[in-house]
Amino acid sequence: MALSASLHLRQTQSLVMTPQLMQSIQLLQMTHLELSQFIAIEVEKNPLLEFSSGDGAPEFDGGASFERDTGSDAHPEDHDSDRRPSQTERLSEALDGGFDNVYQDDSGPRKADAPELLTQWKSMPGSLGESGEAYDLDDFVAGQVTLKEHVAQQVPFLLHDPVEILVARHLTDMLDDAGYIEQALDEVAATLGKDTASVERILIQLQSLDPPGIFARSLGECLALQLKARDRFDPAMQALVKNLELLARRDFQSLKKLCGVDEEDLLDMLAEIRTLDPKPGSGFESSATESVVPDVIIQAAPDGGWMVELNPETLPRVLVNQEYYQHVSTTASHDDTDQSFLTECLQTANWLTRSLDQRAKTIMKVATEIVRQQDAFLTRGIDHLRPLNLKTVADAIKMHESTVSRVTSNKYMLTPRGLFELKYFFTVSIAAVEGGEAHSAESVRHRIRVMIQGEEPEKVLSDDDIVDSLKAAGIDLARRTVAKYREAMNIPSSVQRRREKRAAAKVGAA
Incomplete structure (x- = not known):
């Protein structure tokens, strides 16, 4: 077969992930803090973008109301950037206006004393005025003292040798958030070029600082330090601290013999x-x-349904300054580089505003569908939480499951029953007895928790007893699943619970 060159025309379709499309997908899973930081960076880079003042700013409406078992989408408002002054004009008005009215009682210019300045500052917009508004309380919060700072303030009163103080500072820097020293002392001594005995001697001195129990290397040592500070570390208590594993297993018989x-x-x-x-x-x-901060707020509607709204505090307020673009385009030089830069900035700004609007719409659709599906939970509580998965919501709003997953990541919903992450409403389905309606795994865990909390010391429920009680309530659950749910909730076994409840009952009777 002879080799020959030929030309063929072929038409194909393919999905290409552009950088802007990838950025839009990333915007969906950003929290409002991450989104605010991203927008601040974009406003700094793009001269056509500016933050909205919030007074009548064109933005996503962020609200929807519906009766139960029905839903409606939110309708965004149109942008009207032509009627809004630019950021530069607003800044100029704020800086250039009202100098003659600052000192209303003055006949001429003079230096104001401190009380008058304080009065003027209180009367300025955005300051701490008599109305108690227009200021941020975070600006007046006192600084928090950390554990390392608290310990460092006590070291000079305990140690006087400069070398020992340096070793103490190194040990202080090694403290974790709980107040423990995790690294071995021989490794610390090798790092500092000191012998282990001298480092341990300094550590023992540091263990006498406040709060009691810091600089411990284990839980037992931490408890021992606190007992020594109370003068309660007798031989019996010392034996108890050395056998904390028996205490964790509620083996009180062995503890009585050892102590x-x-x-x-x-x-x-x-x-x-x-x-x-x-x-x-x-x-x-x-x-x-x-x-x-919740991203979605749920309130009861007057018609008996639910009203779904986006939290205005989490909605980004950014505008495209079309007036500035027209001004620069007409007055600037017709250099190709400048025109290309302006065109790129305008495209980026328009894309960002559209992406933010689409993000708000998508969050609204997902939240509205979740509320529609979990109407019984909002009305009657966690026992009526329905099993729900991403596919059910995705099919209802005609979106992909990955989009719903990104929307529900790190987003929170404020409901009349509390603040919940959106992923909280997606739970595994547990089959019911004799083909009844399926139950949510979260509601089943709640049932197990309530049953265990209502136990009596002489009638502690085993896992088999819990299975029988659930089956009587129409929930078909295996014993190993009950044990898995119980361990996930950090609930001990029936033997350990019986020991603990009996001990607590005796303490209460005494």
Whole structure:
């Protein structure tokens, strides 16, 4: 067969992931904090983008109301950037206006004293005025002292040798959030070029600092340090601290023999142990506490349904400054590089606003469908949480499962029953007895938790008893599944629960 060159014309279709499409997908799974940081970077890079002032700004409406078993999509408002002044104009108005009215009672210019300046500052917009509005409380929050700072303030009163102070600082830097030293002392000594005995001697001195129990190398040592500070570390308590694994298994008979005490004394010792802090360093915050801000808010509608709204605090407020673009396009030089830069900035700005609007619509659709599916949960509680998966929601709103998964990641919904992550409403389906309606795994776990909490010391339920009770309620669940759910909720076995409940009952009776 002879080789020959030929020309063929072929037409094919393919899906290409452009950078803008990939960025749009990433916007879906961003939290509102990550989204705010991303928008701030884009506004800094793009001169055509600006933050909205929030007063009548064109933005996504973010609301939908529906009766039960029905839903409706939100309708975004149209953008009207021509009527809004640019960011530069607003800044100029804020800086150039009203200088003659600053000192209304003055006959001429003079230097104002401190009380008058304070009064003027309180009356300025955005400051701490008499109305108590227009200021951020976070600006007045005192700084939090960390555990390492708290310990470092005490070291100079304990140690005086400069070398020992340097070793103490190194050990302080090694403290974890709970107040423990995890690295071995021989490794620390090798790093500092000191012998292990001297480092251990300094460590023992540091263990006397506040809070009691810090610089411990194990849980037993942490509890022992706190007992020594209370002068309660007698031989019986020392034996109890050395056998914490028996305490974890509720093996009270073995503990009584090892400690050489009777049952009443052992109960008193256990009550003493419960008052100790296993993590003495947890009372100091290592980072600022951030509250969870809901992305979706659910409220009861007057017609008996539910009203779904996007939280205005999480909605991005960014506009495209068309007026500035027209001004620069007409007055700037007709250089190809400048025109290309302006065109690219305009395309990027328009794409970002469309992507943000589409993101809000998608979140709204997913949240509305979740509320429609979980209407019984919102009305009657967790026992009526329905089994739900991503495919059910995706088919209802005609989107892909991956899109729904990205939308529900790190997003929260505020409902009349509390604040929940969107993924909380997606649970595994558990079959019912004799082909009844399926049950949600989360509601079944709640049933198990309630049954165990209502146990009596002499009638502790075993896993088989729980299976029988669930079957009587129409839930078909295997014993191994009950054990798996119980362990996931950190609930001990029936033997350990019986020991603990009996001990607690005796303590209460005493």
